[in-house]
Amino acid sequence: MSDSNVREHLEEKHERNREQRIEGIKRWVEYIESHPPETWGPQQNAVVNDQLEAAQDVQTSASHQQHVKDVAAEILDVSDESDDRSK
Structure with missing residues (x-):
């Protein structure tokens, strides 16, 4: 090839x-x-937590783990802003 x-x-x-x-x-x-957030929220949290655990299991660098946490926090901030606007 x-x-x-x-x-x-x-x-x-x-x-x-x-x-x-x-x-x-x-x-x-x-x-x-x-579906209501009460249904899919815990499911989404479980997926994210599993991804974080998998990343930790492969011994990613501290800086990468921090990056993942920062991205997750940013997503939550955007989600919270969206929720505030929809009220």
Whole structure:
């Protein structure tokens, strides 16, 4: 397989992965719009906690762990702002 074929194969794979992620996000949005936060909130927290634990298990650097915490805090801030606006 030539370098250009490998590159094309990887680009196709990345595009498929991207499309699958987008479809997964769309399904999640449909789910959270049709279920109360009391249902999906704990589920989402469990997923995030599992991801954090997995990251810790592979012994990621302290700076990466801090980055993940910062991103999570930013997401919560945006979510809180959105909740405040919808009231």
